[in-house]
Amino acid sequence: MTLLGAPAQRDLGAAAPRPVPGPAVVTVRDLSVAYGEDTVLTGVDLDLFGGEVVALLGASGSGKSSLMKSLTGFAPITGGSAVVDGHELRGARPRELRTVRAGVGQIFQQFNLIPRLSVLTNVLAGCLHRTGPASALGHFPAHERRRALELLDRVGIAHKANEPARSLSGGQQQRVAIARALMQQPRVILADEPVASLDPRLADSVLALLRDIAVSDGIPVLVSLHVVDLALVHSDRIVGLRDGRALLSGRAGELGSATLHELYADEEDPDVDDL
Numbered sequence: 001m002t003l004l005g006a007p008a009q010r011d012l013g014a015a016a017p018r019p020v021p022g023p024a025v026v027t028v029r030d031l032s033v034a035y036g037e038d039t040v041l042t043g044v045d046l047d048l049f050g051g052e053v054v055a056l057l058g059a060s061g062s063g064k065s066s067l068m069k070s071l072t073g074f075a076p077i078t079g080g081s082a083v084v085d086g087h088e089l090r091g092a093r094p095r096e097l098r099t100v101r102a103g104v105g106q107i108f109q110q111f112n113l114i115p116r117l118s119v120l121t122n123v124l125a126g127c128l129h130r131t132g133p134a135s136a137l138g139h140f141p142a143h144e145r146r147r148a149l150e151l152l153d154r155v156g157i158a159h160k161a162n163e164p165a166r167s168l169s170g171g172q173q174q175r176v177a178i179a180r181a182l183m184q185q186p187r188v189i190l191a192d193e194p195v196a197s198l199d200p201r202l203a204d205s206v207l208a209l210l211r212d213i214a215v216s217d218g219i220p221v222l223v224s225l226h227v228v229d230l231a232l233v234h235s236d237r238i239v240g241l242r243d244g245r246a247l248l249s250g251r252a253g254e255l256g257s258a259t260l261h262e263l264y265a266d267e268e269d270p271d272v273d274d275l
């Protein structure tokens with residue numbers, strides 16, 4: 001992708017993030033990501049603090065997924081730095097990458113459950129990194145099973161614990177995926193278009209659940225979205241990417257329609273007109 005001469009990242013005046021206790025869990029500085037010769041992120045800065053939801057907005061291809069993937073070592077970092085829970089991702093060795101990934105709860109558009117396995121087993125998959133190989137065969141310690149059931153209760157689908165994951169609706173499957181992420185006891189949650197496959201009502205409820213988790217558990221949630229209105233309602237801060245650069249960063253409530261137009265210029269974005 002060719003990088004346009006986009007303006008440098010702009011902080012929106014008094015739109016600094018609300019003071020959140022504790023150091024940043026994720027710190028990204030001057031980050032570049034390239035696939036071969038193709039630089040897709042340039043000069044990106046980002047901090048994520050416990051207890052907040054940060055929405056990533058930007059047109060298709062602006063680099064949202066690449067930024068998320070760089071935080072788990074799945075996108076090649078070619079410049080700058082990305083530190084997650086004290087671990088530098090740039091140049092990280094496989095062992096360190098495994099440690100980082102164990103502490104990052106990931107939620108995807110397509111849920112990524114194992115359809116034939118029970119809901120409970122899918123959630124238990126979130127603790128495989130600490131329970132070891134026996135659990136890969138389905139033998140999980142009793143306390144982990146109890147915790148998985150508690151998490152299913154928390155996300156509102158404990159009654160589905162023994163059903164195969166494939167029998168659940170999209171909204172229910174995403175709740176299972178969230179419970180699985182929590183099973184990891186994550187330091188941060190990365191949700192890449194988690195509601196893109198859901199109808200508006202379910203999208204609202206899943207994003208509200210993620211926000212509740214951020215606040216209750218004191219962990220940061222980074223969520224990429226295509227619907228501007230959802231970002232405004234369900235996030236504390238918005239970072240807007242355009243052509244691989246962070247074009248804006250500010251509190252959700254302070255973003256105006258003109259700013260959003262900058263992000264989506266040359267794109268069809270019906271949301272902007274609704275503001």
Ligand SMILES: Nc1ncnc2c1ncn2[C@@H]1O[C@H](COP(=O)(O)OP(=O)(O)OP(=O)(O)O)[C@@H](O)[C@H]1O
Nearest residue numbers: 001035038040058059060061062063064065066067
């Ligand atoms: N594995 C890859 N190899 C080569 N190029 C890639 C790869 N993944 C993404 N890209 C390119 O990187 C750029 C940014 O893609 P990315 O998926 O990060 O954007 P996005 O904002 O998440 O898009 P969308 O909203 O459509 O998911 C695009 O030009 C894309 O083609």
